[in-house]
Amino acid sequence: MPIKERTEMPVQDPKERIKNFSQVALGYTEEMALNEASRCLQCKNPTCMTGCPVAVKIPEFIKLLKEKKYQEAIDKIKETNNLPAICGRVCPQEHQCEAKCVLARRGQPVAIGRLERFVADWEHSHGKSEVRKAEPNGHRVAVVGSGPAGLTCAADLARLGYQVTIFESLHAPGGVLIYGIPEFRLPKDVVRREVEYVKSLGVKIETSVVIGRTLTIDDLFHDGYEAVFVGSGAGLPMFMHIPGENLNGVYSANEFLTRINLMKAYEFPEFDTPIKRGKRVAVVGAGNVAMDAVRCALRLGAEKAMILYRRGREEMPARAEEVLNAEEEGVEFHFLTNPVRILGDDKGWVTGVECIKMQLGEPDKSGRRRPIPIPGSEFVIEADTVIMALGTSPNPILAQTTEGLKAHPWGGLIADEKTGRTTRPRVWAGGDAVTGSATVILAMGAGKQAAKDIHEYISSGAQGW
Numbered sequence: 001m002p003i004k005e006r007t008e009m010p011v012q013d014p015k016e017r018i019k020n021f022s023q024v025a026l027g028y029t030e031e032m033a034l035n036e037a038s039r040c041l042q043c044k045n046p047t048c049m050t051g052c053p054v055a056v057k058i059p060e061f062i063k064l065l066k067e068k069k070y071q072e073a074i075d076k077i078k079e080t081n082n083l084p085a086i087c088g089r090v091c092p093q094e095h096q097c098e099a100k101c102v103l104a105r106r107g108q109p110v111a112i113g114r115l116e117r118f119v120a121d122w123e124h125s126h127g128k129s130e131v132r133k134a135e136p137n138g139h140r141v142a143v144v145g146s147g148p149a150g151l152t153c154a155a156d157l158a159r160l161g162y163q164v165t166i167f168e169s170l171h172a173p174g175g176v177l178i179y180g181i182p183e184f185r186l187p188k189d190v191v192r193r194e195v196e197y198v199k200s201l202g203v204k205i206e207t208s209v210v211i212g213r214t215l216t217i218d219d220l221f222h223d224g225y226e227a228v229f230v231g232s233g234a235g236l237p238m239f240m241h242i243p244g245e246n247l248n249g250v251y252s253a254n255e256f257l258t259r260i261n262l263m264k265a266y267e268f269p270e271f272d273t274p275i276k277r278g279k280r281v282a283v284v285g286a287g288n289v290a291m292d293a294v295r296c297a298l299r300l301g302a303e304k305a306m307i308l309y310r311r312g313r314e315e316m317p318a319r320a321e322e323v324l325n326a327e328e329e330g331v332e333f334h335f336l337t338n339p340v341r342i343l344g345d346d347k348g349w350v351t352g353v354e355c356i357k358m359q360l361g362e363p364d365k366s367g368r369r370r371p372i373p374i375p376g377s378e379f380v381i382e383a384d385t386v387i388m389a390l391g392t393s394p395n396p397i398l399a400q401t402t403e404g405l406k407a408h409p410w411g412g413l414i415a416d417e418k419t420g421r422t423t424r425p426r427v428w429a430g431g432d433a434v435t436g437s438a439t440v441i442l443a444m445g446a447g448k449q450a451a452k453d454i455h456e457y458i459s460s461g462a463q464g465w
């Protein structure tokens with residue numbers, strides 16, 4: 001039998017969307033969702049679920065959706081996933097559940113993420129799911145960081161009756177979901193809505209508290225917390241260490257995106273955080289963060305928004321869909337191009353980037369072909385703003401301030417892959433703080449595993465490991 005075509009998601013026209021920060025992907029209508037749900041074969045052995053780190057009961061929720069039982073469908077997802085509207089928008093499903101869908105073997109997989117988004121949004125506009133708080137079990141757990149790892153760990157423990165407090169260094173909870181991923185991919189109202197849901201389960205969130213500075217992990221134990229989960233992410237930006245990197249107009253992608261997303265710099269002066277609205281913006285790097293930064297620069301009014309990447313198109317780490325979106329919006333890609341110096345005027349403002357042409361040699365440790373500079377091929381690209389999107393690493397502050405908590409030389413905390421147990425008894429860790437920059441769903445999976453292990457540990461009355 002021929003496989004029905006996958007239902008396309010309507011999107012904003014590229015010419016229009018580069019003038020605003022509203023969502024690019026507009027979501028399924030009810031008719032589209034029902035049509036897409038009808039493609040699910042309801043496999044007896046649902047391989048899609050093996051691709052989901054938080055084990056969403058995918059065929060069950062899709063069956064309920066097909067029967068138009070939308071509230072039941074979202075309740076089914078929430079049995080294991082506390083952040084469905086977020087996951088439905090930003091999870092790389094093509095590498096997770098959808099990659100394991102049996103339809104993917106012969107054509108296009110069921111659009112599981114889009115269906116998840118549909119029911120999550122349906123609940124927001126129609127539903128009234130009752131939140132039942134668990135009976136308190138008398139145990140207290142502290143969570144460091146309110147990104148997807150911390151929120152998931154906290155929510156799962158709260159459901160088991162733990163009194164959980166999340167300590168967050170920024171003034172708003174959500175981690176990268178709130179400060180990194182742009183509004184046009186993940187509206188901040190959606191993040192706030194799902195953070196409120198986690199709070200409704202009984203989780204307390206204390207913002208503007210830097211663990212390792214305002215309080216230490218030892219202070220938390222003295223305050224009576226019996227376990228600590230560290231989900232502090234990987235927010236420390238990397239730089240190239242080339243001349244000119246401290247000129248005015250050079251940003252790390254982190255700062256650039258935080259100003260725009262968390263502090264709404266694009267609404268300056270209504271919001272009080274300014275940002276330089278560059279006319280010629282060069283973003284160095286070609287991962288998802290680079291795509292987000294370059295697309296934000298366009299929306300701020302850049303006439304030329306460029307990606308400078310030392311390897312070729314094939315080696316770009318960004319998701320194909322994000323590259324396509326950027327191309328549709330008019331982003332220019334300069335491949336095999338590596339900055340060697342940032343140029344500035346006598347007032348210290350960026351005027352351009354001196355680059356060198358590269359060629360690809362043998363594959364390196366990452367399996368990608370190594371870029372090698374071509375001597376004498378230097379040239380200048382004019383730019384008034386340069387954004388470094390070269391990756392991030394975990395901040396060493398927690399390992400430095402916590403006795404017995406060990407980290408790898410690159411910054412990631414050492415933790416057991418299955419349980420999240422660190423080298424310090426009663427301290428668990430997961431998400432980007434352990435793996436380095438990865439994905440929302442992997443961070444959530446780590447938070448979930450740690451919550452399970454914390455529960456097993458505390459309920460067994462164990463004292464150390």
Ligand SMILES: Cc1cc2nc3c(=O)[nH]c(=O)nc-3n(C[C@H](O)[C@H](O)[C@H](O)COP(=O)(O)OP(=O)(O)OC[C@H]3O[C@@H](n4cnc5c(N)ncnc54)[C@H](O)[C@@H]3O)c2cc1C
Nearest residue numbers: 145147148149169175176211232233431432438439440443
């Ligand atoms: C721009 C950008 C776009 C991305 N796009 C996607 C995407 O589309 N899909 C996807 O799956 N992944 C994406 N990612 C990756 C994904 O967001 C991360 O892998 C994920 O957020 C990691 O979750 P986490 O909870 O481990 O850490 P984070 O989300 O980084 O949260 C950690 C939190 O801990 C807080 N914190 C840190 N130190 C302390 C401390 N000492 N005390 C108290 N609080 C502290 C931080 O302020 C932060 O709020 C993107 C990342 C970026 C930067």
